[in-house]
Amino acid sequence: xxxxxxxxxxxxxxxxxxxxxxxxxxxxxxxxxxxxxxxxxxxxxxxxxxxxxxxxxxxxxxxxxxxxxxxxxxxxxxxxxxxxxxxxxxxxxxxxxxxxxxxxxxxxxxxxxxxxxxxxxxxxxxxxxxxxxxxxxxxxxxxxxxxxxxxxxxxxxxxxxxxxxxxxxxxxxxxxxxxxxxxxxxxxxxxxxxxxxxxxxxxxxxxxxxxxxxxxxxxxxxxxxxxxxxxxxxxxxxxxxxxxxxxxxxxxxxxxxxxxxxxxxxxxxxxxxxxxxxxxxxxxxxxxxxxxxxxxxxxxxxxxxxxxxxxxxxxxxxxxxxxxxxxxxxxxxxxxxxxxxxxxxxxxxxxxxxxxxxxxxxxxxxxxxxxxxxxxxxxxxxxxxxxxxxxxxxxxxxxxxxxxxxxxxxxxxxxxxxxxxxxxxxxxxxxxxxxxxxxxxxxxxxxxxxxxxxxxxxxxxxxxxxxxxxxxxxxxxxxxxxxxxxxxxxxxxxxxxxxxxxxxxxxxxxxxxxxxxxxxxxxxxxxxxxx
Amino acid sequence: xxxxxxxxxxxxxxxxxxxxxxxxxxxxxxxxxxxxxxxxxxxxxxxxxxxxxxxxxxxxxxxxxxxxxxxxxxxxxxxxxxxxxxxxxxxxxxxxxxxxxxxxxxxxxxxxxxxxxxxxxxxxxxxxxxxxxxxxxxxxxxxxxxxxxxxxxxxxxxxxxxxxxxxxxxxxxxxxxxxxxxxxxxxxxxxxxxxxxxxxxxxxxxxxxxxxxxxxxxxxxxxxxxxxxxxxxxxxxxxxxxxxxxxxxxxxx
Numbered sequence: 034x035x036x037x038x039x040x041x042x043x044x045x046x047x048x049x050x051x052x053x054x055x056x057x058x059x060x061x062x063x064x065x066x067x068x069x070x071x072x073x074x075x076x077x078x079x080x081x082x083x084x085x086x087x088x089x090x091x092x093x094x095x096x097x098x099x100x101x102x103x104x105x106x107x108x109x110x111x112x113x114x115x116x117x118x119x120x121x122x123x124x125x126x127x128x129x130x131x132x133x134x135x136x137x138x139x140x141x142x143x144x145x146x147x148x149x150x151x152x153x154x155x156x157x158x159x160x161x162x163x164x165x166x167x168x169x170x171x172x173x174x175x176x177x178x179x180x181x182x183x184x185x186x187x188x189x190x191x192x193x194x195x196x197x198x199x200x201x202x203x204x205x206x207x208x209x210x211x212x213x214x215x216x217x218x219x220x221x222x223x224x225x226x227x228x229x230x231x232x233x234x235x236x237x238x239x240x241x242x243x244x245x246x247x248x249x250x251x252x253x254x255x256x257x258x259x260x261x262x263x264x265x266x267x268x269x270x271x272x273x274x275x276x277x278x279x280x281x282x283x284x285x286x287x288x289x290x291x292x293x294x295x296x297x298x299x300x301x302x303x304x305x306x307x308x309x310x311x312x313x314x315x316x317x318x319x320x321x322x323x324x325x326x327x328x329x330x331x332x333x334x335x336x337x338x339x340x341x342x343x344x345x346x347x348x349x350x351x352x353x354x355x356x357x358x359x360x361x362x363x364x365x366x367x368x369x370x371x372x373x374x375x376x377x378x379x380x381x382x383x384x385x386x387x388x389x390x391x392x393x394x395x396x397x398x399x400x401x402x403x404x405x406x407x408x409x410x411x412x413x414x415x416x417x418x419x420x421x422x423x424x425x426x427x428x429x430x431x432x433x434x435x436x437x438x439x440x441x442x443x444x445x446x447x448x449x450x451x452x453x454x455x456x457x458x459x460x461x462x463x464x465x466x467x468x469x470x471x472x473x474x475x476x477x478x479x480x481x482x483x484x485x486x487x488x489x490x491x492x493x494x495x496x497x498x499x500x501x502x503x504x505x506x507x508x509x510x511x512x513x514x515x516x517x518x519x520x521x522x523x524x525x526x527x528x529x530x531x532x533x534x535x536x537x538x539x540x541x542x543x544x545x546x547x548x549x550x551x552x553x554x555x556x557x558x559x560x561x562x563x564x
Numbered sequence: 565x566x567x568x569x570x571x572x573x574x575x576x577x578x579x580x581x582x583x584x585x586x587x588x589x590x591x592x593x594x595x596x597x598x599x600x601x602x603x604x605x606x607x608x609x610x611x612x613x614x615x616x617x618x619x620x621x622x623x624x625x626x627x628x629x630x631x632x633x634x635x636x637x638x639x640x641x642x643x644x645x646x647x648x649x650x651x652x653x654x655x656x657x658x659x660x661x662x663x664x665x666x667x668x669x670x671x672x673x674x675x676x677x678x679x680x681x682x683x684x685x686x687x688x689x690x691x692x693x694x695x696x697x698x699x700x701x702x703x704x705x706x707x708x709x710x711x712x713x714x715x716x717x718x719x720x721x722x723x724x725x726x727x728x729x730x731x732x733x734x735x736x737x738x739x740x741x742x743x744x745x746x747x748x749x750x751x752x753x754x755x756x757x758x759x760x761x762x763x764x765x766x767x768x769x770x771x772x773x774x775x776x777x778x779x780x781x782x783x784x785x786x787x788x789x790x791x792x793x794x795x796x797x798x799x800x801x802x803x804x805x806x807x808x809x810x811x812x813x814x815x816x817x
Contacts, residue, residue, distance in 0.1 A: 210621060303713065457626060534742070
């Protein structure tokens with residue numbers, strides 16, 4: 034495609050430059066702080082697993098014990114591996130169990146002990162990262178063997194029963210019916226849990242808990258389906274909420290293929306502290322970059338609270354910021370499932386042309402990103418017949434504008450969690466539109482100076498003006514003032530702030546060190562992968 | 565006792581025609597179609613016309629059935645909660661609060677429990693509103709404190725007390741395992757426990773799956789169902805707290 038909107042390259046370049054300037058202070062903030070969840074993620078890479086009899090993971094118990102003795106600001110890697118040596122243990126999980134029983138005291142070592150602890154921590158974490166690397170290579174091999182979906186967009190479908198053992202047959206049925214990507218929606222409370230539950234789970238609220246075991250079970254089931262169907266079926270979950278960095282690590286270890294991972298979603302929609310989110314974000318993106326995971330950003334959510342016409346430019350601004358944060362963390366363009374949505378009120382005159390303009394703008398601004406196109410939710414009224422028609426138009430805009438990932442809209446949106454038949458009808462809708470008009474984007478060239486071109490240009494101009502304001506006021510101020518999705522989220526409020534600390538001068542995080550060194554060296558997949 | 569009686573309308577008065585769709589956990593074959601017709605018959609559809617059957621995955625079939633039902637609807641026996649307060653324009657709502665209450669009316673809103681779906685409460689509270697109607701924040705004489713998603717009940721009670729709330733608005737979307745009902749009961753019980761009757765704010769819940777007639781059972785003053793607009797809520801608040809002889813709340817304090 035390219036050049037269908039006649040966008041001014043100078044304006045596009047200016048938008049990117051402004052996004053960089055708006056985002057850089059946040060990156061600096063993220064580089065100089067850590068969080069309990071980042072530290073727990075490091076320990077998971079170092080091999081700490083399992084949970085105590087109450088279901089609290091050992092990584093939580095261990096981080097809490099270290100924080101109680103020496104605080105968070107040094108990072109937990111050095112105190113933990115120093116204690117491991119002093120206790121003459123070689124199993125970090127065992128150390129966590131002893132620490133939880135109160136029989137281990139943590140210190141910040143100096144001199145030789147510090148050097149040795151750093152080296153041991155780095156060795157343990159490197160082993161965890163090698164496991165992530167092996168899963169990435171395995172994915173690449175399986176995609177080669179079973180093949181990618183035969184066309185774009187990839188068809189993305191949700192399951193959400195609350196019970197992993199119900200989710201599995203539903204996901205397999207969806208794959209058989211044509212889904213290329215399965216997303217397991219999380220239980221609605223999970224984003225605000227400050228720990229990752231353990232084990233296979235059978236109860237959740239409007240979704241299924243994300244646990245390492247649930248990840249493993251679903252990936253294995255979809256591997257079986259992929260083999261049967263002769264195409265690699267991808268699996269999606271959420272690196273969001275208070276445990277975002279750990280979710281990224283677990284996804285890497287269990288070969289999940291996509292993760293929802295937005296730079297601002299937790300702040301705006303879950304009232305998680307902005308600093309906590311940006312620190313957790315950066316680490317989780319570095320892990321995703323390494324693991325070859327495609328991230329899905331959450332711009333669609335802005336339009337569920339704000340007006341999709343008036344606030345269209347906030348989506349563009351957020352996409353540009355997400356792109357900057359993603360590149361900075363080492364993600365490549367093919368890993369950026371930047372989000373946007375078909376949420377304009379269908380009563381608005383020319384709503385379809387407006388949707389086309391917005392969708393095409395995203396396509397042209399990010400030509401190499403597999404954009405994630407999200408279906409109508411806000412204007413789904415419970416009239417399932419009208420809903421099915423709206424979803425058809427949504428699918429048509431997706432086909433016309435070359436979207437990469439199409440989340441299948443349900444006519445029963447806002448009525449019930451999708452029934453088997455809802456999913457089947459929705460997939461018929463997608464198959465009909467893609468079958469009938471899948472190549473129509475070749476013929477769809479908006480008239481020069483016409484409605485679609487003018488609208489796209491206007492949204493881009495508004496985005497540039499908003500970015501200018503954000504650069505002047507700082508991104509944290511803009512978020513505090515309710516610039517995105519109307520929610521006001523000041524930097525000194527929100528959940529999870531007590532789990533944030535500024536780095537001490539001796540802060541050490543072997544995971545960040547390895548991820549940044551290898552990314553800088555261009556060797557994203559490190560040596561030792563073939564092991 | 566018996567009032568006007570109606571039947572479903574297909575294309576002729578009194579034809580009683582309805583359309584239903586459902587799925588049975590059986591593979592699609594002749595027996596499946598017979599099974600669908602049996603269900604339709606038991607639902608009172610006679611004659612039932614199976615117009616569509618389609619296999620879905622392994623062992624499921626989806627059906628669309630049209631048919632005539634013999635049931636009658638007695639309109640005089642229908643019980644609903646009719647709006648028992650006048651719907652006022654924004655200007656008048658502001659004027660009434662200003663003149664009669666002589667201070668701003670404070671509304672605290674939240675999604676409680678694990679519910680993270682703020683769409684409902686935001687539609688009612690945010691300036692943006694819904695369906696072209698501005699939310700309560702737009703009303704000059706209303707002071708709105710939106711606590712957002714996943715607020716615990718104790719936090720909500722505390723916020724209501726600290727803000728000296730006249731009314732507390734709670735929205736609940738998630739209904740799995742009747743979470744919306746449990747949460748609402750927990751909330752109303754907590755307010756009853758924390759505050760004496762005269763100082764308790766007006767408790768209002770809303771959500772797409774509530775039965776508006778259940779207010780007393782759930783211990784709240786009012787339930788709003790799907791399609792409620794901010795102006796209806798504002799009008800109700802004025803009726804209950806300012807002009808009506810409903811619950812007084814802290815009015816006139």
